[in-house]
Amino acid sequence: MNKTRSRLIKMLHDSSAPVSGPALAARLDVSRAAIWKHIEALRDAGFEIDSSPDGYNVTAVTGYNGPTITFGLEAPYRVEYADQYESTNDRARELAKMDVTDDVAVVADAQTGGRGRLDRQWSSPSGGIWVSLLLHPRCSPAELPVYTFAAAVAVVRAVQQCGIDVSIKWPNDVLLSRDAPEVDSSTGRKLAGILTETAGEADQVSWLIVGIGLNANIDSTALPPAATSLQSVTGAVDRRALLQRVLNSFAELTNPIDSADILDAWRAHSTTLNQQVRITTPRKTIEGIAVDIQAPGALIVQTDEGTETVHAGDCEHLRPTGNNSWHPSQSSAWRWKESHDTTLLCCRCRCRWVVSAQAHTPSESTSRRSWAGFRDCLCPGTLLFDRYVAPRLSERHQQQVSLKL
Numbered sequence: 020m021n022k023t024r025s026r027l028i029k030m031l032h033d034s035s036a037p038v039s040g041p042a043l044a045a046r047l048d049v050s051r052a053a054i055w056k057h058i059e060a061l062r063d064a065g066f067e068i069d070s071s072p073d074g075y076n077v078t079a080v081t082g083y084n085g086p087t088i089t090f091g092l093e094a095p096y097r098v099e100y101a102d103q104y105e106s107t108n109d110r111a112r113e114l115a116k117m118d119v120t121d122d123v124a125v126v127a128d129a130q131t132g133g134r135g136r137l138d139r140q141w142s143s144p145s146g147g148i149w150v151s152l153l154l155h156p157r158c159s160p161a162e163l164p165v166y167t168f169a170a171a172v173a174v175v176r177a178v179q180q181c182g183i184d185v186s187i188k189w190p191n192d193v194l195l196s197r198d199a200p201e202v203d204s205s206t207g208r209k210l211a212g213i214l215t216e217t218a219g220e221a222d223q224v225s226w227l228i229v230g231i232g233l234n235a236n237i238d239s240t241a242l243p244p245a246a247t248s249l250q251s252v253t254g255a256v257d258r259r260a261l262l263q264r265v266l267n268s269f270a271e272l273t274n275p276i277d278s279a280d281i282l283d284a285w286r287a288h289s290t291t292l293n294q295q296v297r298i299t300t301p302r303k304t305i306e307g308i309a310v311d312i313q314a315p316g317a318l319i320v321q322t323d324e325g326t327e328t329v330h331a332g333d334c335e336h337l338r339p340t341g342n343n344s345w346h347p348s349q350s351s352a353w354r355w356k357e358s359h360d361t362t363l364l365c366c367r368c369r370c371r372w373v374v375s376a377q378a379h380t381p382s383e384s385t386s387r388r389s390w391a392g393f394r395d396c397l398c399p400g401t402l403l404f405d406r407y408v409a410p411r412l413s414e415r416h417q418q419q420v421s422l423k424l
């Protein structure tokens with residue numbers, strides 16, 4: 020966008036009251052006729068600008084393009100937008116090869132050759148969020164998987180603000196949660212995927228591209244059978260605001276990067292941990308229980324033969340484990356019901372807890388619904404959990420209890 024126009028829209032954004040044409044003209048050092056022309060151009064780009072005797076003010080932003088995505092974006096990325104790219108990852112790669120040194124968010128309304136991992140096709144009709152971030156982190160390639168994890172967490176946080184329950188399947192899929200009310204067995208659950216690419220030396224990355232595909236305003240019949248879209252689940256969403264939330268959240272997680280925090284956030288949103296999984300890698304297939312992730316992005320799988328550390332592969336969830344293994348970062352991942360004794364296996368320190376049905380509910384009537392979201396394992400001797408008692412599900416009382424066993 021031309022400089023005067025972006026200063027003009029910023030002035031309108033920053034002001035809580037309407038700003039008059041003469042005031043804008045004076046501050047931008049242009050004529051009133053020029054201000055009027057800029058206002059018309061901004062309206063064409065999708066800024067709803069009201070004009071009254073007091074002046075101009077922005078009432079809504081409906082367009083999806085470079086200027087509207089930049090407007091109000093907190094994340095420090097320059098936005099490059101086109102209605103169509105073959106692949107935003109490919110465009111970001113072109114920029115990297117042109118020695119572009121700033122961090123850029125390449126955004127398209129549609130992609131004609133969107134790619135998944137291993138060059139799989141990624142269906143990208145108009146209406147989705149197709150974005151690739153060109154970044155220049157100071158780290159070695161070995162540390163990069165954590166950026167993929169950060170992108171998945173950013174997508175989850177942004178989508179959850181639309182009131183939709185989603186979770187992460189290792190390594191990079193964002194799925195509609197199995198028990199979300201919108202899920203029915205006839206539709207797919209994959210809402211988003213992430214493709215990370217890089218180049219550099221063994222000890223220093225030159226550039227990193229984090230490509231995010233999020234099925235926003237698309238009818239899911241236009242997508243592969245395993246996929247779903249926000250539009251099919253909740254109706255059309257404000258795609259610009261959603262993209263900004265993804266970018267802001269990703270920037271917050273990665274500037275500066277804190278791998279331990281990102282892994283903890285990933286664990287908290289994971290649907291893979293505690294599942295019986297089958298991982299297919301180019302060399303072998305591994306089956307077992309996914310018990311944890313480890314920096315920079317490996318999945319730890321407990322098999323009959325021992326523990327396997329898997330760095331890459333395709334992951335299939337087979338069935339819930341039934342053995343009540345639980346990771347302390349997943350505070351609500353496993354729920355204890357009061358009617359029977361339960362054995363818990365903590366994935367962090369591998370300690371085992373037997374939680375007795377009578378241990379802490381002697382006075383509760385068993386007809387009340389009560390369960391626990393486990394909060395932390397303070398080994399040795401204490402397990403912390405939040406206890407919820409709900410005569411009706413809308414009434415939750417939260418209590419933190421220490422159990423010494």
Ligand code: BT5
Nearest residue numbers: 106108133134135136139141142212213214230231232246
């Ligand atoms: C991924 O690969 O999930 C990474 C997808 C990354 C796409 C973004 S969009 C912006 C940027 N530009 C690009 O060109 N790519 C990135 P993978 O885990 O390999 O999953 C691919 C599989 O997902 C395909 O084989 C299909 O089965 C399925 N699939 C294809 N299109 C889909 C869609 N729109 N939604 C959900 N699943 C899809």
